[in-house]
Amino acid sequence: MVETFDAVVVGAGHNGLTAALYLADEGWDVCVLERNDEPGGSVRSDELTREGYIHDTHSTNQNLFVGSQVFEEFGDELREAGLAFSRSDKPFANVYPDGESLRVYQDVDRTREAFEAHSPADAAGWDTLREEFGRFAETLVPLMGQPLPSVAAGRTLLDAVRTERPSGLIDLAQIPLSSTRELGDAYFETPEAKALMACWGLHIDFGPDVSGGAMFPFLESFTALSEGISVATGGASAIPEALTTLIERRGGEVRTNAEVTAVDTQNGRATGVTLTDGTTIRAREAVVANLTPTVLYDRLVDDAALPESFRETVDRYEYGPGTMMIHLALDELPDWAAGEDLSEFAYVHIAPDVDTLAETYTAAQNGQLPESPMLVVGQTTAVDASRTPDDGQILWIQVRALPSEIDGDAAGEIDATDWDTAASPMADRVLDKLETYAPGVRDSILDRDVHSPADLEATNPNLVGGDSVAGSHHLRQNFLWRPFPGWSRYGTPVDELYVCGASTWPGAGNNATSGQLCAQRVLAQPFEERVIETVEEYVGDAATAVQQRLS
Incomplete structure (x- = not known):
């Protein structure tokens, strides 16, 4: 017997779960389908290095979720479901080659004093x-x-x-x-x-x-100056787990190891989905895809269901450069050359300057491994000591930006042109750079786990080429143009098929906003829906004209 739900949500990222929660809260019978063995997408945590050492696999800064509409509306219930946050009042700092640093505290006066000591002109700015x-x-x-x-x-x-x-x-x-x-x-x-x-x-x-x-x-x-930086206590997985609990309390289902291979359509309308094992699940009212455009339209939706002009639009969707994640288990937090309280900060950025950032970005865009990539060093256990069972420490390193496909090495040292081979020497380059700013950190490493851009995409197909933000956020693909002109309000050319996630407005970040707004669109009354579609068509034509001028 074919199962039927009011809505089927494809992908249990935090936006897909948020959309499902809002629909279930309105009494809809909802089923969320996730290909992986746990919900969360890029908001997950796991024991990546040692038993009991809980690393945030991708996203770690949860400020946007703490400030989100979904947390405002469902916060009490989410807390009852076990969700809590640990906050640092030392949100971020930058370190520089001469042993200097600039630090931003959750304290206006203290931060200004740091700027004033560095440069009165900078303090004024x-x-x-x-x-x-x-x-x-x-x-x-x-x-x-x-x-x-x-x-x-x-x-x-x-x-x-x-x-x-x-x-x-x-x-x-x-x-x-x-x-x-x-x-x-x-x-x-x-x-x-x-x-x-x-x-x-x-x-x-x-x-x-x-x-x-x-x-x-x-x-x-x-925002960091005002609010500090928050991480999910015990690991980022606490967020999707709590959202799942709320969905299930309302009669919804969240199924893992349930990969969708097709969005089924009939007469221009989405009718359900088919799984890898051939199972068909029907949707009475809506299919919501928490997927990037190329994953949804190139893999799951039949070409015959889409206008040719829209297919061409999908082909023009652009992804940004790749990301590497390095997770370290340490016996102690870094002893930064810049000293003082840097080991207490949630984030430490290592660039060191704007020109180096520009060289890194240009190299990545041209297929080159950058000589000195930017490092975002998250000192997780400085914020949440519960992440390890002993006195050990965790370091979360995001390496930006890297090529999705490797054509060469800007430093002329790494010969590999595939990520299976290049990941380890590139990680060594990263740790060499970290050692320069935090002498002795290599000696503190107990274990490491490296995720290349290719690994990120293998874990989460939405991260195409290892793009951790699911599509470029440049002006031509943002605001009214995200993901496409005329389709910024979560609809698609297929009736009753909707999209949410980082590839839709307002883009990347754990704010759950697109999931919430997508659910509102699904719940819109028929008359309101027709008005929205008319406005989208008009605005889409205008936005396309502007986009062409930007290109």
Whole structure:
């Protein structure tokens, strides 16, 4: 007998689970299908090095989830399900080759004192940016939680115009539309301060000279100043596990080891899915895919169900450079050359400067292993001591940015052109760089686990080429253009097939927003749905014209 649910969700990433939770909360009969043995997608934790050492496999900074709408609405119940967060009031720092550092605390005065000691001009620039952030947070940040286009977004923009007036709003918008190099040059004097925020850009796919790259660093830097950095206590898997509990309490199901091989369609409508074992599961109302466009449309949806013009649009979807994850079990946290309290910080960025970041990004885009990649060093156990059963420590290292496919090595040292062979020597290069800034750290390593860009994609097909943010966030593929012009509101050309995840607005980050907004779209009344589709068609034509001019 064929099973039938109101909605079938493909992929148990945090956005897919969020969409399922909102649907189940409205009384829908929901089934979530996940190919892996645990839910979570890129929000997972595991014993990667030693027994009892719990590493966040991909994502670790959970600030966006803590500040999300889903946590605001379901926070009490999520806590009852076991979800808790450990917060660091020392969110991030940058270290430099001369033993210097710049540190951002969850303390406005202490942070300003650090800037003032480094450079009075940098301190003044930091103060100005903090004031601008206050204006931005009040007027434009609400757009990050609203569908684009929408009446709500229109009201937010009108309110922003009333508050700032057109000239003030245009002036304010210049900050997030800048590149990170432009942002640094406009507000800071020293190369150290300029690199401080530019490093955040490379967490996504914003090399220092990419327009629009300043928005994420601008938001992340001052959010960390205000809120610190939070990790899930006991491991990132606590988030999908708690979401799963809430779904099941509402009668929904979350099935693992259940890989979908096809989205079934009939007469232009999604009717359900087929699994690898041939099982068919029907959907009365909706199929929601927590998948990137190429995974969904190239692998699961039959060509005959899609217009040829849309297929061409899918082919133009772009992914960013790859990422390597290195997980270390240590007998002690790094003894940083810059000293003082650096071993207590949640994140330590190692660049060291904007030009090196630019060289790294350019090398990766050209298929070259960078000579000196940026390192995001997460000192997990400095924030959450529960991650190890003894006095051991955990280090989480994100290596940005790397080529998805290797054509050569910028340093001329690694001959391998496949990640199976190149991963180990590249990891050694990373640890050599870390040793320069934290002498003796190599001697503290008990075990290591390396995940190359190819490994990331093998674990999670949404991370195409090891792109940890599921698609480039450059201006031509962001905002109204994410994932495509005219399709920014979670619909697809196939009726009753919807999408959510990092490839949809508002993009990467554990904010659960696209899952929430996608569920709202699914729950929209028929008349409202027709209005949305009409607006999408109109805006899509306009957005396509603008995108062509940007290209």
